[in-house]
Amino acid sequence: MKNKRVIFLNGPMGAGKTTVGRLIQRSLAGCAFIDGDWCMDLEPFVGNSETRALAADNILxxxxxxxxxxxxxxxxxxxxxxxxxxxxxxxxxAAKIGLETAWFTLLCTEEALGARWRGDKLCPWRTEENLKVSVRSLEAFSRLPGVPVDTSGMTAEQVRDHILKHLSD
Incomplete structure (x- = not known):
């Protein structure tokens, strides 16, 4: 029997991980979705090594x-x-659990990130301060594991299709 696969979508705040992840979920029968933010939803938010480890453990x-x-x-x-x-x-x-993995890192230009950020009127943490943090992180994300996907100029549906095509190759 073939192992189940987990698709990890990584990238800076505002890159489209949740939107693309939901689109992938809806495109694959029997696919579950985990938003890592749910796995450390603290008020007030604390993002440190302890809470990251907690979230990773909850995801696993x-x-x-x-x-x-x-x-x-x-x-x-x-x-x-x-x-x-x-x-x-x-x-x-994931390997210990017996899952195959596929990693994708969603990246984009500063301009594309800013436009997406300012277009999201629903998310309360889409502040100018957080946008600066996200822009500063773009370079670091380009060095992390995963197939890099430059989402600049792409719709979320196009990003989904690109990832699904990569998975089927």
Missing amino acids: HMLAGYNNCSHCRGVVVAWLMDRPEICRALEEG
Whole structure:
């Protein structure tokens, strides 16, 4: 029997991970979706090594549950995984569970990121301060594991199609 696959979508805040992840989920029968932000939803938000490890552990726990579910054929995880050690922990943990992995890092130009950011009127943390943080992180994300996908000038549907094509090759 073929192992189930987990598709990790990485990238800076505002790159489109959640939107693209949901589109992939809807395109693949029996696909679950995990938004890594759900796995460390603290008020006030604390983003440090302890809470990142907590979120990674929660993601792996959910992956194990989905792997044991006969109705689930795969999982998409969308999360800002900005540390190599977090990527490694998730990769190794998924392998221990028996999941195949595919990693994609969504990237874009500063201009594209800013336009998306300012177009999102629903997300309360889309502040100018957070946009500056996200822009500063673009270079670091380009060095992290995963197939880089430059989403500049692409719709979310085009990004989904690009990823699905890559997976079928």
